Amino acid sequence: MAKVKREKWSNEFSEWYNELLETAGIIDKRYPVKGMNVWLPYGLKIMRNIEKFIHSEMARTGHEEVLFPALIPETEFQKEAEHIKGFEDEVYWVTHAGLDPLDVRLILRPTSETAMYSMFSLWIRSHADLPFKVYQIVNVYRYETKHTRPLIRVREISRFFEAHTAHVDFEDAERQIKEDLEIFDRLAKFLALPYVISRRPDWDKFPGAFYSLGAEIMMPDGRTLQIGTMHNYKQNFAKAYNIQYETETGDHEYVHQTTFGMSERLLAAVIAVHGDDSGMVLPPTIAPIQVVIVPIPKKDANVDVFAYAREIAEELGKAGFRVHVDERDIRPGRKYYDWELKGVPLRIEVGPRDVEGRKAVLARRDTFEKVTVERDAIVEEVKKTLDAIHENLYQRAKEFLESHIKRVDTIEEAKAVFEDRRGIVEIPWCGDEECGLKMEEELDAKMLGTPYPEEKAREGIEGKKCPVCGREAKFIARFARTY
Ligand SMILES: Nc1ncnc2c1ncn2[C@@H]1O[C@H](COS(=O)(=O)NC(=O)[C@@H](N)CS)[C@@H](O)[C@H]1O
Numbered sequence: 443m444a445k446v447k448r449e450k451w452s453n454e455f456s457e458w459y460n461e462l463l464e465t466a467g468i469i470d471k472r473y474p475v476k477g478m479n480v481w482l483p484y485g486l487k488i489m490r491n492i493e494k495f496i497h498s499e500m501a502r503t504g505h506e507e508v509l510f511p512a513l514i515p516e517t518e519f520q521k522e523a524e525h526i527k528g529f530e531d532e533v534y535w536v537t538h539a540g541l542d543p544l545d546v547r548l549i550l551r552p553t554s555e556t557a558m559y560s561m562f563s564l565w566i567r568s569h570a571d572l573p574f575k576v577y578q579i580v581n582v583y584r585y586e587t588k589h590t591r592p593l594i595r596v597r598e599i600s601r602f603f604e605a606h607t608a609h610v611d612f613e614d615a616e617r618q619i620k621e622d623l624e625i626f627d628r629l630a631k632f633l634a635l636p637y638v639i640s641r642r643p644d645w646d647k648f649p650g651a652f653y654s655l656g657a658e659i660m661m662p663d664g665r666t667l668q669i670g671t672m673h674n675y676k677q678n679f680a681k682a683y684n685i686q687y688e689t690e691t692g693d694h695e696y697v698h699q700t701t702f703g704m705s706e707r708l709l710a711a712v713i714a715v716h717g718d719d720s721g722m723v724l725p726p727t728i729a730p731i732q733v734v735i736v737p738i739p740k741k742d743a744n745v746d747v748f749a750y751a752r753e754i755a756e757e758l759g760k761a762g763f764r765v766h767v768d769e770r771d772i773r774p775g776r777k778y779y780d781w782e783l784k785g786v787p788l789r790i791e792v793g794p795r796d797v798e799g800r801k802a803v804l805a806r807r808d809t810f811e812k813v814t815v816e817r818d819a820i821v822e823e824v825k826k827t828l829d830a831i832h833e834n835l836y837q838r839a840k841e842f843l844e845s846h847i848k849r850v851d852t853i854e855e856a857k858a859v860f861e862d863r864r865g866i867v868e869i870p871w872c873g874d875e876e877c878g879l880k881m882e883e884e885l886d887a888k889m890l891g892t893p894y895p896e897e898k899a900r901e902g903i904e905g906k907k908c909p910v911c912g913r914e915a916k917f918i919a920r921f922a923r924t925y
């Protein structure tokens with residue numbers, strides 16, 4: 443396996459990441475509003491491929507797509523107190539229309555609970571309307587005061603996926619959370635992204651939620667990135683927005699609700715986790731170009747490498763691959779550089795000798811390995827190689843994640859982990875908020891929460907003590923430096 447250089451990629455990650463977003467044509471962050479960026483064609487194509495999978499998963503699981511207004515009246519926003527506390531210092535206000543001040547101020551949605559739930563109250567009347575499952579992929583606005591970063595922490599989250607569901611009872615809402623986890627798992631596999639799920643501590647759950655689950659990936663610099671969240675709201679919002687249904691026995695009950703959210707952070711994760719010093723490495727599932735063919739003409743050779751390349755491209759296109767022939771009049775090396783930067787997973791090089799011998803050279807983007815294959819076997823060779831690339835990206839990322847999760851017993855051991863390579867620390871915890879907050883302070887790290895599901899949260903804690911208070915540990919708690 444060729445040694446793939448990832449030094450730049452790992453220790454000066456920020457510079458590499460910011461530079462790559464521009465040179466690879468993902469986004470342009472020169473837009474004159476802080477935290478708001480312009481999607482460029484290539485970046486948008488990749489994001490659309492990710493969204494396409496999300497839409498197919500929503501259809502597979504009976505979620506209907508809706509589209510709500512972006513402006514929410516203050517009266518609606520105020521209805522769920524706990525939620526307000528969570529968002530009041532993050533919302534953008536619209537106070538005028540033209541020259542006239544608005545009699546009711548509006549907010550730009552930070553997420554759409556307060557836009558949707560008065561409509562849910564009109565739509566949901568009977569148990570026959572449940573489970574009620576809708577979603578949208580829209581732009582939402584949050585006045586993030588922490589350091590903004592393109593795709594990762596933006597003030598206009600322009601590809602915000604939010605699924606909102608309503609159920610007859612808590613058990614059915616729990617079933618929905620399980621379905622969300624299954625959807626997320628399939629999406630993570632589709633993106634070759636390994637992850638961990640943690641149940642957020644009560645002091646860090648989503649405003650208005652009964653509990654929140656977070657999905658974290660490991661970034662190259664040993665910090666974690668939350669790329670998805672699932673929340674069980676129980677009846678908190680139903681009571682605030684009067685969302686009731688008539689039961690089979692004619693009674694009236696408040697619905698139980700859940701939400702599931704993701705964003706363009708998914709793309710940030712793919713770029714960061716799979717990238718290397720030559721640029722992006724895109725999983726074939728989402729690469730706008732899966733195979734780029736580079737003809738290598740030789741002046742005295744009397745064979746037409748361009749026609750040969752086009753013929754291969756046509757056959758691969760017919761077989762369903764997204765393929766491009768680079769016929770620019772520049773040196774092949776320049777072409778290799780450009781397509782490696784853009785993360786095209788597979789390159790095919792064809793020179794005069796390949797035409798004569800009816801061969802083709804396959805160059806893998808993940809390992810830089812080259813292999814010569816028979817022209818007549820090109821479709822299955824490409825299929826096999828793209829699958830191998832996807833699998834290798836997943837395994838490489840899985841090893842990285844697993845090697846960055848360390849189980850310890852003491853605060854000192856935990857501190858040593860963060861000094862060394864950071865990563866996720868798993869440490870016994872009595873479950874007491876005070877001790878949890880104390881450990882966050884001591885470690886200068888965030889508690890991601892406890893491993894999910896419940897049984898995993900107690901694995902290996904027999905006889906372990908909380909390192910803060912010395913009492914019996916009830917859970918394993920995860921801590922990490924986060925984005
Ligand atoms: N400022 C941000 N920039 C980019 N992505 C973000 C930002 N804030 C949150 N996200 C992403 O959006 C996901 C959902 O956001 S959230 O606040 O956790 N959850 C909600 O808003 C719930 N209403 C579920 S839709 C998060 O898991 C995170 O991946």
Ligand SMILES: [Zn+2]
Binds near residue numbers: 873874909911
């Ligand atoms: Zn304790």
